[in-house]
Amino acid sequence: MAMLPISFYSRDTIVVAQELLGKVLQHETSDIILSGIIVETEAYLGSEDPASHAYRGQTQRNSPMFDASGRAYVYFIYGNHYCFNVVAHHQGTAGAILIRALEPVDGIHLMKQFRAVKDKKTLTNGPGKLTQAMGITKKNNGQFLTSGNLCVINGSKYLNNINVVATPRIGIKKGTESLYRFIITDNPYISKRPGIRNPKKQQ
DNA sequence: CATCTGATGGTCT
């Protein structure tokens, strides 16, 4: 299996988000290979996307989104979880793709240890869950995915059978609806809660 | 099954 080249990532963020479906995320850690098929993604664009970290310009945290495509962007959220993103955009712009769910493939036993759950179906069916299962932390922030121990490789059992379904998300605040989520239809490992937060109660 | 809530800490204002 070949790692995806930089040229795969140096394209339109939304196109890359769709084409990441069916690819395999692999992490070599402590002599064990952990891997999973990407089954759910979400594109975050640059200055035109109010839901994106990059919307208000570059800061220390979001700087990987402005950096070279093909890197990882990992950030800590809600005081508990890491989210893993793939940096992908045309040169001179910003953008990244949140990996929202994986179908576990290799190292499932170790994933269960990292996650402290027994059920394979809840191992990686959410952005915070999959980073925990794959052993991805802030230390991977900025790493290139085209070389090294964390990478995206071509090929999975879904290679010729991928259904891309775009699902608009409801934002948390007014004006943050512009989100682009893609799934492999009917895959049992897509997130149960598709990132849609209930609207705040009216007073 | 669906819906709601508390825990949690880094980032930005």
Next chain:
DNA sequence: GACCATCAGATGA
């Protein structure tokens, strides 16, 4: 000091 690209657990149907 408010916000949050989340999750597990609890509760109700």
